[in-house]
Every structure is written in C-alpha cells, then in structure tokens.
Amino acid sequence: MRSARTLEELRGHVGDVLDVASLSDAQMLQTLLKKINGSATLKQLLVATLSVARGRESNRIAELERELEATEDQPELEDELRDLRRKVAAMSKLK
Numbered sequence: 737m738r739s740a741r742t743l744e745e746l747r748g749h750v751g752d753v754l755d756v757a758s759l760s761d762a763q764m765l766q767t768l769l770k771k772i773n774g775s776a777t778l779k780q781l782l783v784a785t786l787s788v789a790r791g792r793e794s795n796r797i798a799e800l801e802r803e804l805e806a807t808e809d810q811p812e813l814e815d816e817l818r819d820l821r822r823k824v825a826a827m828s829k830l831k
Contacts, residue, residue: 746776746784754788786827793824 749771753764772781800817804810 741775743780743784743787746772746780747788750781750785750788754792786830790824790827793820793827796820797824 749768753759753768753771756764756767759767768781776784797817797820800813800820804813804817807813
C-alpha cells in the first residue's frame with residue numbers, strides 16, 4: 737500500500753463521495769475505496785472523513801447562526817444549532 741499524498745487529497749475524495757446523495761452507505765464505501773485505491777491507511781481515511789464531517793457541521797452551525805439572527809423561528813433553530821454543536825464536540829473527542 738503506498739502512502740497518501742496529503743490529508744487534503746483524502747478530504748477531497750471523501751467530500752466528492754459524500755456529495756453524491758444517491759449513494760447508499762455501502763456504495764459510498766465502495767466508491768471511496770476505489771477512489772483512494774490503496775493510497776491511504778484506514779486510520780488516515782477515518783481522520784479525513786471525520787475532518788470533512790466536522791467541517792460540514794461547522795459550516796452548518798455558521799449558517800444556522802446567520803439564519804437565527806434574521807428569523808422569528810429562533811427556538812427551533814437554536815435547538816438544531818445545539819444538536820450540531822454536540823455532534824461536532826463528539827467528533828472532536830473521537831480524534
């Protein structure tokens with residue numbers, strides 16, 4: 737197994753696969769494994785996947801905060817924001 741070029745490259749592959757909404761979990765895994773073609777360890781792949789997920793959740797938090805400032809549905813958005821913050825905190829503990 738050859739070493740991956742960069743973590744950023746792995747993040748790109750993970751992001752590409754996650755962007756295909758029509759894939760099942762099993763199809764996502766197969767597609768991702770084909771894309772990396774043995775160029776990363778499972779640990780490297782896990783780190784890249786967690787990084788992408790954490791980044792996406794952080795972006796969603798920022799979006800919700802902006803929406804929260806401009807909306808009357810504050811309680812609902814505050815609950816979603818709190819849930820996302822808990823998920824990001826949990827992902828950070830996995831690393």
